Amino acid sequence: MRIALPAAPPNLAVVRQLLSGIGSAVGMRKEQLDDVKVAVTEACTNVVVHAYRGDETGQLRVDAWAEPDR
Numbered sequence: 142m143r144i145a146l147p148a149a150p151p152n153l154a155v156v157r158q159l160l161s162g163i164g165s166a167v168g169m170r171k172e173q174l175d176d177v178k179v180a181v182t183e184a185c186t187n188v189v190v191h192a193y194r195g196d197e198t199g200q201l202r203v204d205a206w207a208e209p210d211r
Contacts, residue, residue, distance in 0.1 A: 148189050148201040156185055156203055167207040181205075 142163055146152040157178050164174035185201055193199045 142203070142205045145200045145202045148193060148199050150189055152201055153182055153185050153189065156201070157182055159203075160205060163205055163207065169207075 142159060144156070144159060146155060160178050160181060161174065164177065169177070181203065185203065188199075188201050
């Protein structure tokens with residue numbers, strides 16, 4: 142999955158939902174998926190809060206993929 146969204150708080154939920162769908166589709170255990178969602182949400186929150194100043198707008202870009210052993 143590759144997604145680019147405006148770096149805005151509501152889009153954090155969009156990213157989490159996409160990760161949930163991917164994790165479920167590839168058979169991730171709930172505990173693993175929860176850990177991934179927490180880590181990615183924290184990273185995305187940092188982008189939303191710290192990457193752009195004032196009225197500056199930018200993108201929140203996320204790439205996610207599954208590998209057989211991870």
